[in-house]
Amino acid sequence: MSVLARSVGNAFRNKIRTAAVVAVLAVAIGLALAMLVANQAVGAKVQELNASVGTTLTVNPAGGQGFEGGGEPLTSAEAATAAAVPNVSSVVGTKALRLQTTTTDATTGAGGTTAAGPGGAGGPGGQATAVSTNLTAAIDAGTLGNRNNSSGGTGSTGGTQPARTFTLPITATGIGAEVDSTGKALDITSGTGLGDYGAAQATALVGTTLAEKNSLSVGSTFTIQDKSYTVAGIFDAGTAFGNNAVYLTLPEAQALAEAPDELSSMIVTVNSMENVDAAKTAVQAALGTDKADVTQGQRNLQTAVSSLDSVKNISLVAFIAALATAGLIILLIMVMLVRERRSEIGVLKAIGARNRTIGLQFVLESLVLVAMGSMVGAAVASFASGSIASALISSSATTTTTAGAGQRVAGGIAGGGFPGGGAAGPGGNPFGGATQLLTSVTASASPGVIAAGIAAVFAVAVVGALIPALLTARIRPIEVLRGE
Numbered sequence: 260m261s262v263l264a265r266s267v268g269n270a271f272r273n274k275i276r277t278a279a280v281v282a283v284l285a286v287a288i289g290l291a292l293a294m295l296v297a298n299q300a301v302g303a304k305v306q307e308l309n310a311s312v313g314t315t316l317t318v319n320p321a322g323g324q325g326f327e328g329g330g331e332p333l334t335s336a337e338a339a340t341a342a343a344v345p346n347v348s349s350v351v352g353t354k355a356l357r358l359q360t361t362t363t364d365a366t367t368g369a370g371g372t373t374a375a376g377p378g379g380a381g382g383p384g385g386q387a388t389a390v391s392t393n394l395t396a397a398i399d400a401g402t403l404g405n406r407n408n409s410s411g412g413t414g415s416t417g418g419t420q421p422a423r424t425f426t427l428p429i430t431a432t433g434i435g436a437e438v439d440s441t442g443k444a445l446d447i448t449s450g451t452g453l454g455d456y457g458a459a460q461a462t463a464l465v466g467t468t469l470a471e472k473n474s475l476s477v478g479s480t481f482t483i484q485d486k487s488y489t490v491a492g493i494f495d496a497g498t499a500f501g502n503n504a505v506y507l508t509l510p511e512a513q514a515l516a517e518a519p520d521e522l523s524s525m526i527v528t529v530n531s532m533e534n535v536d537a538a539k540t541a542v543q544a545a546l547g548t549d550k551a552d553v554t555q556g557q558r559n560l561q562t563a564v565s566s567l568d569s570v571k572n573i574s575l576v577a578f579i580a581a582l583a584t585a586g587l588i589i590l591l592i593m594v595m596l597v598r599e600r601r602s603e604i605g606v607l608k609a610i611g612a613r614n615r616t617i618g619l620q621f622v623l624e625s626l627v628l629v630a631m632g633s634m635v636g637a638a639v640a641s642f643a644s645g646s647i648a649s650a651l652i653s654s655s656a657t658t659t660t661t662a663g664a665g666q667r668v669a670g671g672i673a674g675g676g677f678p679g680g681g682a683a684g685p686g687g688n689p690f691g692g693a694t695q696l697l698t699s700v701t702a703s704a705s706p707g708v709i710a711a712g713i714a715a716v717f718a719v720a721v722v723g724a725l726i727p728a729l730l731t732a733r734i735r736p737i738e739v740l741r742g743e
Contacts, residue, residue: 267627277628280592284632287588289639291581292712296644298574299708305567316527316539319552330552333522337546341527344541346534354433354512355523358392358483358505388516389428393482396427397468397503429469431483431505433512438526445506450477450492459510462491466502484515527553578712585632586719589625590726597621597727618729625724626717633713640709 271277318341320330335352342350437445437452445452445464453462465475470493475481479490488507496502513519529538535555543553597604607617 263623267623280588280628281631281635283588284585284629285635285639287581287585288629288632288636288713288716289643290636291578291585291716292636292640292709293644293647294574294578294581295712296640296708297647298571298578300644301567301571301574305571314529314532314535315555316529316535316542317554318525318527318542318546319523319554321548321550321552323552331550332518333525333551334520335522336520337550338522338525340545341525341542344538344545346530346538347527347542348530349436349528351434351436351438351526351528352509352522353435353524353526354509354516354518354521355388356431356433356507356512356515357389358394358429358431359389360395360429361391361393388518390431390484390515392429392484394429394469394473394505396429397466397472398427398499400427427503429503429505430500431507431512433507433509433515435509445494446496447492447494450490453491453506453508456508457510458508459514460508461486461488461511462508463488464492464494464506465490466504467493467495468499468502469504486515582715582719585629585716586723589629589720589723592628593621593625593724594727596624614729618725621727622721622724625720629716629720633716637709637713640712 318333318337320333322330333352338350338352341347435456437456447464448467450464453460453464463481470476470490473481475490475493477490477492480487481490482488483505494502494506496504507515510519513521527538527542529535539553539555543551546553604617
């Protein structure tokens with residue numbers, strides 16, 4: 260009878276005990292795998308935060324923020340100055356446009372544009388330039404849009420003006436690289452990017468909902484200021500506002516705004532989170548407080564990332580503890596089995612079996628038990644890992660939000676009405692889009708992670724089975740048989 264067949268048979272010699280052992284191992288292995296998956300999910304979330312907004316600075320004209328405030332426009336020369344600051348890895352200039360839908364109704368007059376209400380030409384700060392387009396906004400004005408765009412309810416004769424329906428403007432942004440408003444790479448779902456972002460070209464990226472609203476696809480055309488543009492790609496910003504947007508190359512947007520050297524803002528990326536504060540101070544000094552306002556998008560993410568690092572360490576310790584528990588269970592079980600089969604070991608030794616053969620038999624028996632426990636444990640982990648990771652992340656996000664309550668954080672470019680988010684305001688969320696990033700963890704039991712966890716469990720099982728088997732196998736056969 261082969262060693263493998265004998266090992267499998269021994270594993271099922273006592274079916275009740277085998278079932279109990281597998282159940283206990285499944286709990287320990289399932290917990291270990293779930294904590295490993297959670298650890299990987301938290302680690303991926305930390306990397307996402309660091310890559311998206313954790314190392315990003317936003318530069319706006321001094322006194323200006325998005326479509327509000329005052330100040331003088333930024334220039335390409337100032338972008339070059341910021342790029343020369345130590346620890347700055349990249350600077351991306353942007354130019355904001357507001358695309359007003361061309362209409363021919365009685366409200367606006369033939370060939371006119373829809374009323375945009377106060378600040379329709381770019382707002383008090385003049386940060387955005389309003390231009391016409393044949394696109395229709397993907398967001399309905401609704402109660403809030405009509406209220407915000409209303410310019411008054413009474414006329415000069417004291418009578419009430421008839422209610423008007425407004426079409427919201429479409430956000431357009433000229434960018435110098437393939438990034439969104441936080442400096443994160445655009446998520447292009449179909450088509451391609453714009454290629455050379457430093458050249459004026461009649462191509463554009465369109466948000467998913469805006470494309471659906473206007474029946475656009477890759478290769479379709481639309482107009483801005485009576486100029487035809489081809490859709491090079493469709494992107495998904497993840498929000499309704501962010502997807503009601505168009506991206507152009509920076510020179511093209513500057514040409515439409517008739518401001519060839521003007522920037523609405525700059526996205527400054529620092530090489531590491533440790534250098535963000537120093538880089539922020541250096542960029543502010545290089546540009547001057549009278550020329551630019553430098554803010555760190557989602558400033559409190561440093562605290563969030565620190566909390567997540569702690570959670571990652573805790574999940575790793577929990578994985579090691581669960582793995583050690585599984586190893587201890589295997590060791591105790593094998594010690595019991597080896598003691599029960601001392602006479603069997605003695606007989607095997609007497610007929611010439613080698614120590615390694617005896618040790619292999621018990622190792623294979625333990626691996627059969629571990630394999631069954633791992634299958635059940637993997638199923639447990641696939642269901643439990645998501646909940647465990649979400650609970651850990653949510654706890655961290657709640658703690659961070661509580662610590663930062665009452666603080667107002669500049670929302671970077673997104674705070675100015677660009678695609679991707681909104682600014683923190685009175686009564687608003689002090690973290691802007693950070694809370695969504697913190698709580699949107701995706702913990703899935705991927706085959707690679709599960710395989711790595713099971714491999715670690717098997718390694719522990721081998722050690723746990725070999726120790727008692729080899730210690731007993733070293734005993735001389737006559738000693739074993741005499742004691743029976």
